[in-house]
Amino acid sequence: MTAFHLPGEIFGLELGQKHRFSAEAISASSILIPKRSAILALAGRDGDVARQLWTLTADALQRVQDHMLVLGCMNAKERVATFLLQMAKRTSGDNELELPMSRQDIADYLGLTIETVSRTITQLENDAAIRLPTSRRIVLRNRAALGRLNA
Amino acid sequence: MTAFHLPGEIFGLELGQKHRFSAEAISASSILIPKRSAILALAGRDGDVARQLWTLTADALQRVQDHMLVLGCMNAKERVATFLLQMAKRTSGDNELELPMSRQDIADYLGLTIETVSRTITQLENDAAIRLPTSRRIVLRNRAALGRLNA
DNA sequence: CGAATCATTGAGGAATTTCAAGTGGTGTGG
DNA sequence: CCACACCACTTGAAATTCCTCAATGATTCG
Numbered sequence: 001m002t003a004f005h006l007p008g009e010i011f012g013l014e015l016g017q018k019h020r021f022s023a024e025a026i027s028a029s030s031i032l033i034p035k036r037s038a039i040l041a042l043a044g045r046d047g048d049v050a051r052q053l054w055t056l057t058a059d060a061l062q063r064v065q066d067h068m069l070v071l072g073c074m075n076a077k078e079r080v081a082t083f084l085l086q087m088a089k090r091t092s093g094d095n096e097l098e099l100p101m102s103r104q105d106i107a108d109y110l111g112l113t114i115e116t117v118s119r120t121i122t123q124l125e126n127d128a129a130i131r132l133p134t135s136r137r138i139v140l141r142n143r144a145a146l147g148r149l150n151a
Numbered sequence: 152m153t154a155f156h157l158p159g160e161i162f163g164l165e166l167g168q169k170h171r172f173s174a175e176a177i178s179a180s181s182i183l184i185p186k187r188s189a190i191l192a193l194a195g196r197d198g199d200v201a202r203q204l205w206t207l208t209a210d211a212l213q214r215v216q217d218h219m220l221v222l223g224c225m226n227a228k229e230r231v232a233t234f235l236l237q238m239a240k241r242t243s244g245d246n247e248l249e250l251p252m253s254r255q256d257i258a259d260y261l262g263l264t265i266e267t268v269s270r271t272i273t274q275l276e277n278d279a280a281i282r283l284p285t286s287r288r289i290v291l292r293n294r295a296a297l298g299r300l301n302a
Numbered sequence: 303c304g305a306a307t308c309a310t311t312g313a314g315g316a317a318t319t320t321c322a323a324g325t326g327g328t329g330t331g332g
Numbered sequence: 333c334c335a336c337a338c339c340a341c342t343t344g345a346a347a348t349t350c351c352t353c354a355a356t357g358a359t360t361c362g
Contacts, residue, residue: 014212057208064219072259112351115353121310254342267318270318273342
């Protein structure tokens with residue numbers, strides 16, 4: 001698993017002849033899938049569209065590079081803390097968030113096992129860095145502590 | 152560390168306002184660094200250039216995604232085997248290759264420690280999958296075995 | 303209620319890291 | 333030419349992290 005996508009986001013802009021990844025919905029979703037040929041044609045005619053498409057791809061590159069650093073350099077606690085901060089930022093920006101995905105999905109995304117994710121979340125709760133009203137709902141109680149793990 | 156670049160390759164096409172990564176030469180190199188503004192201007196005028204730039208970025212995205220799978224799913228032996236096959240393919244394509252980078256660089260790239268890289272290479276040698284005439288020179292002796300690790 | 307799914311917890315084991323020492327090649331100065 | 337220092341690499345042993353396997357809760361849905 002390489003990424004989570006939230007409403008309004010664009011993904012799958014891969015440009016190769018074959019698709020290399022698949023997408024799976026974890027909540028009810030409506031998705032707009034333009035034809036590749038239509039996109040290319042439009043980009044060919046309109047320089048501004050071309051520019052925007054390039055930017056979208058560059059943004060995706062940036063996100064993946066960030067995630068690569070997570071997978072390459074961080075331990076379990078740092079990965080989970082980074083993930084929670086990131087999700088908070090991408091959803092409400094608030095201190096409270098509802099995770100739409102299962103522990104298994106989080107584990108796959110972070111390159112950990114489901115048990116390690118669960119244990120780490122429990123540990124963050126014991127550290128008073130977060131609070132879990134329910135298993136999918138998370139309250140960030142100490143952003144500073146989480147941020148330190150994000151280093 | 153996120154990538155190695157070989158002669159003839161283009162890198163650093165990041166498009167954001169700030170550079171997020173730095174590059175370090177590990178052998179004598181000459182590097183052409185065009186101005187960002189010049190590139191953007193050219194892309195604006197010439198749709199074909201714009202298309203090529205987009206493709207370059209998309210290719211980079213693809214490489215990084217591949218590497219993310221390495222970091223997210225593979226153990227040490229699989230990572231090193233994948234790395235060696237990849238380097239062989241990118242250099243001569245031959246069965247013999249000279250690594251231009253240190254063990255430390257490889258370790259950073261693969262998300263391992265220098266000791267683990269060293270031990271793993273030794274292990275591959277004991278498995279008769281490779282041979283090391285010198286520490287930087289590697290002969291692929293059993294591509295099939297390495298490939299199985301690449302799964 | 304019972305079944306099913308998701309999440310948590312525990313115990314043991316495996317893989318990797320850490321710390322420390324040793325090896326081998328290379329260049330430098332006596 | 334040899335002794336020495338230096339560097340990259342290798343190896344060993346102990347410690348740590350994370351995974352695996354197994355059992356137990358919690359929640360949802362029929």
